[in-house]
Amino acid sequence: MTNRPALWCIAAAVSLASSPTAEAFAPAGRQETSLQSLRQVRRSVITAIRPTSQVRAKAGGFGGGGGFGSSSKPKKNKKRGRSGRGDLVSALSDDESKPKKPSRTFVKSEQEQMLNELAAKCATTAVGRAVARAPDVDDPFWQILPSLLSTKFPSASDEDLMRVAGMVEFSLGSRGLLEDDVIQDPWRPHEELHAYMPGLGETMPFLDPDQLDLCKQLSENYETIANEYEALLEERYDRKGNDRFQSVTSMNYDAGWKTMVLFYNGHRIKDFPYHLCPVTTRIMESVPIAGRIAGFNRQQPNSGIPLHSDGNNMWLTCQMGIKVPPVISDGSGSEAPAAHIRVGPETRHWELGKCLLYDTTYEHETFNAHPDEERVVLHIDFFNTLKMTKLEIEVLQYIYDMREQFMKAEGVQKVGAQVL
Known part of the structure; x- marks a missing residue:
């Protein structure tokens, strides 16, 4: 979870968790290239992990629902992004044609240290342990998921997310989590289950x-x-x-x-x-x-x-x-x-x-x-x-949203594609 090749994934996690995504879900229309999207989120997160006062000095406060920054009302920013909001990605996107206020320069080693600390902390959560138990996690999305959830839901406890962690572990190949009432029901083809949350109890047709x-x-x-x-x-x-x-x-x-x-x-x-x-x-x-x-x-x-x-x-x-x-x-x-x-x-x-x-x-x-x-x-x-708690549903909605956005950034999302 803390190796260097995964650092850009964690950077993307923090950035995506902090920026509005409403425009990302229209089945038809715009699709940015993978390289452009990843460069953008990389630039955003390096600024996002700086101390709050310095981020506000550059961005003028966060206009979207972020998870970083102050809760006080930001000053109006005349320059806004495509969506019309002063969101994180719009506020922090680089524009070399315009002068920038001087700010502290973070060296690469300091950036990587911050990201490594975030990854190490998230690896100890219930979802982080679920990812770690998977034998081979070659999909970067699942590698960044613990950081995504810890950033978006900082007050959620391991107990709150235990069934979510089970869903993640199942998605990464742990078929042993299937419960007996599912396996033994002749009308439920359990071998076809691709998204499963253990602990939801009995059901009926x-x-x-x-x-x-x-x-x-x-x-x-x-x-x-x-x-x-x-x-x-x-x-x-x-x-x-x-x-x-x-x-x-x-x-x-x-x-x-x-x-x-x-x-x-x-x-x-x-x-x-x-x-x-x-x-x-x-x-x-x-x-x-x-x-x-x-x-x-x-x-x-x-x-x-x-x-x-x-x-x-x-x-x-x-x-x-x-x-x-x-x-x-x-x-x-x-x-x-x-x-x-x-x-x-x-x-x-x-x-x-x-x-x-x-x-x-x-x-x-x-x-x-x-x-x-x-x-x-x-x-x-x-x-x-x-059967599901309100928090579980909010977390699952967020996972699906981020999974879809990740697939789009990678250039593989299509209409009708299975997100999970």
Whole structure:
């Protein structure tokens, strides 16, 4: 954790933990090169680890939510970054064309000593020990994660983060953390789990939606949400003429399932017409949205999602029926709902304005057997508020955010890419 090749990773950790990242999560648009991004965060952190008074002398105070610097209100800075905020990266970015006030020069050895001390301290935390137990950590992201968390959540104790540390250790290959109730359940393909937090307790395929205010709010506002969906259909093409309904994974392409994405990796989409769906957006944002996509899912007639599991036990899924095909003949003279979902051994059907709440670590599949009518649901993946603490969820959201930003800086992030 303290070797010299990892120093730039720790530098990036402190800088990313200190700077706003709202613009980093739009699926389409800008992407800086890896080299440019890493140079920028390296410059930022070397200034960030100086004594606070000297940093303020250069930057005029921190305008973003940083973790370093004073809590007093900074003076207005006429020169701001691209986002319009006097954030850490904007305030400290080098511009050789402009004169700088003289400041103390930190020699390289002093910089490295500070970074080594930070790394050594973070290595003793629960998350740091989890990373150290991994046999071969060749991904720099996991090497910098203890520093990221210690910087962002300085008051979080080892006890607070014990289950988070278990998630990190599992992600680094410790399959022995899987609990017996997972391994022994024939409906939960545990070999497909790629993100797992131990200690969340027992679960079941379908859960009672009445446990969540989210489901209550969705059902009470069904008519408004359905009208907002129709308004979005009228504006389904963006300014470039692209259809907002997309098949965002290879499974979607073959399964007749397309999504109008309102949130990607838990964040809003740049240039999306949220003014057309204010109630839907407000209710969705009342929970900690997770997963790659959340929005309106359309299932074409005579098509369905093949059997699979999503491999993440920290998420739950809520779906509310927006358009449900009418019943059809079951071939024996009786009628049956045309669209169904099977989760584990249980099969259920969507109803207008009613929610299904389920755990996608169980194998599941869907089908719309109606010959002409499509099925539309509002789909929301969110962190498991029934089992996880508020702090755990905040930490996991932060880990996912930083993982995505790290992937973008490395030039490997793509729409639909698995963050964790």
